[in-house]
Amino acid sequence: MFRNFVPASILGLAVFFSGVSSAYALEYADIVLESTRDSMEKAGVKAVVFPHWFHRIRFKCKVCHENIFIMKKGANNISMRRIMEGEACGVCHNGQIAWEALYCERCHTADFQPMASTAGAK
Numbered sequence: 356m357f358r359n360f361v362p363a364s365i366l367g368l369a370v371f372f373s374g375v376s377s378a379y380a381l382e383y384a385d386i387v388l389e390s391t392r393d394s395m396e397k398a399g400v401k402a403v404v405f406p407h408w409f410h411r412i413r414f415k416c417k418v419c420h421e422n423i424f425i426m427k428k429g430a431n432n433i434s435m436r437r438i439m440e441g442e443a444c445g446v447c448h449n450g451q452i453a454w455e456a457l458y459c460e461r462c463h464t465a466d467f468q469p470m471a472s473t474a475g476a477k
């Protein structure tokens with residue numbers, strides 16, 4: 356009885372976890388931050404990539420959520436001024452927990468998303 360029961364429950368768990376991991380894969384994907392696109396374009400830097408998974412394997416969710424960032428893409432009003440003052444990414448990217456935000460090209464790495472609504476308007 357027990358021997359028959361075990362494989363069935365392992366199968367059940369496998370199905371359960373594969374469902375969870377695919378849902379999480381979406382949450383952990385790299386996030387492109389470009390709500391300040393106009394200013395970034397003027398300054399000649401690319402859009403920012405936040406590698407969520409890279410950070411997630413180093414820190415628990417609650418290190419960042421929701422004290423530093425609320426869990427909503429584009430909702431945190433991140434600016435270089437705030438980063439340099441030790442807020443947002445600058446809580447860690449301050450030369451102590453992680454490298455300082457002086458190396459622009461480490462964060463500003465993505466091409467801007469195409470903007471369908473204004474394409475061809477220039």
Ligand code: HEC
Pocket residue numbers: 382386388405407410411414415416417418419420424425426427428429430431432
């Ligand atoms: C090092 C900090 C950090 C850690 C740790 C972290 N996150 Fe995030 N998370 C962020 C940032 C930054 C954003 C993007 C916020 C923005 O766009 O303003 C974000 C966004 C999100 C979003 C919104 C995504 C969207 O498309 O709207 C969810 C959901 C999320 N995180 C879940 C989690 C979960 C669950 C964990 C732990 C398993 C976690 N995060 C760990 C920094 C972190």
Ligand code: HEC
Pocket residue numbers: 403404405406409410413414418419423433443444445446447448452453454461462
């Ligand atoms: C809770 C602390 C914490 C916060 C908040 C944080 N980071 Fe990081 N970040 C780290 C650490 C630690 C590293 C690894 C540093 C190292 O390898 O020396 C890192 C590395 C990175 C890397 C390099 C990844 C790689 O593949 O080497 C990028 C890009 C990055 N962070 C962007 C950001 C951005 C953008 C934000 C804000 C939206 C942010 N980080 C917020 C701690 C943080």
Ligand code: HEC
Pocket residue numbers: 388389390391392394395398400403429433434435436438444448455456457458459460461462463
């Ligand atoms: C730790 C990651 C990180 C580094 C390093 C970094 N930035 Fe940023 N930067 C960001 C994030 C995050 C935003 C906000 C993006 C958004 O949400 O639109 C931003 C926004 C900006 C903006 C537009 C908004 C504003 O505050 O003016 C400019 C311009 C900018 N960065 C220039 C730079 C320059 C120049 C450097 C190098 C001296 C640099 N950044 C280094 C993460 C970084």
